[in-house]
Amino acid sequence: MVQLRVKEAETLDFLKEAVSCVEVAKQSRIPIVINDRVDIAMACGADGVHLGQSDLPARQARMLLGSDKIIGVSCQTLEQVQKAYEDGADYVGSGAVFPTTTKKINSAIGLEHLYALCRGSPLPIVAIGGINASNVKEVLRERPSTLHGVAVISALFDQPDVCKATQELAEIISDVFNS
Template sequence: MTNKYELHLVTEESVPLEKLLPIIEEAVKGGVTIVQLREKRSTGKRFYEKAKSVKTLLDQYAIPLIINDRVDIALTVGAAGVHVGQDDLPLSSIRKMVPSAMIVGVSTSTIKEAQEAERNGASYIGVGSVFTTQSKADANLLPNGMLAEIAQAVSIPVVAIGGIGLNNMQLLPNEKIAGIAVVSAIMKAGNPYKVAAAFRKVWI
């Protein structure tokens, strides 16, 4: 059975929908196992329309769609899940709002945050930033060895995020984490299919 957390594609908001859909489709064909639609500045209506289009595409491949931050949009489009940060709605409140089967991911960077997320019902945690990243200006770099320590401290799946590329993947403690989340390496690739396939090959 495929581990659905193995290779997350996290989208880049600046890419227009007509370019975004082909990138996602090629990446999925190449081996992406889950897609997180991340929008920080879009209006609710624009985010909703984009989410609807992305979900229609992903449904053809039975790939889960995760919506970043917006629980209302995740519920409205019937997404598989939602991913929230430390400054978003509390996880305990989100769990009361969503179906019990819904995936809820939480961004964490410390053991305390990770254990709290697990206690409050997170399905998985995103841990980062593991490397320097261009796609999130405010991301703090994890201290050396922290990713492995966090993975050891919880029993839910751990997904590494932040500056991950084919050139630095071998530095990750693969045996301790469930998967990786990639933004720029796939979103800015000339051939998203080829890059996604290469990530899967290195991971396996």
């Protein structure tokens, strides 16, 4: 799945980029969600939205998007996970697991906290934040049943060859799940 994350753009510019990305994703049969913006997700025909704790609540997003769209919510506590579940979210993004430069303000929750969230979550969890080729095996080592994947940005886009970095990370993850 791809999440389109555009933090600094005018609405019309964001919409144009989203429409273009949705078109490519649909041709490739890859689900695409829009970060933070339910209005953009609706306007561009995305598969869903990923919401932060200060965004529109998942319950209201579900009312607007309907039951067939994907809704993810960023959570750092079991209370937030439970609320996301009660509000109709489909998955949780949890982290930052490690320090990251992607967000201006971030504090790492660490692996043990991630695993505790996984053990208490009724929803699938995607680990986020600071995950890359050198530490993804560590993140996936315990493979709690609700840990369904990892999300990466700089592990790919800060590399000189994004395609090569993507292939290498995919191979590492595949090896973990096939071992």
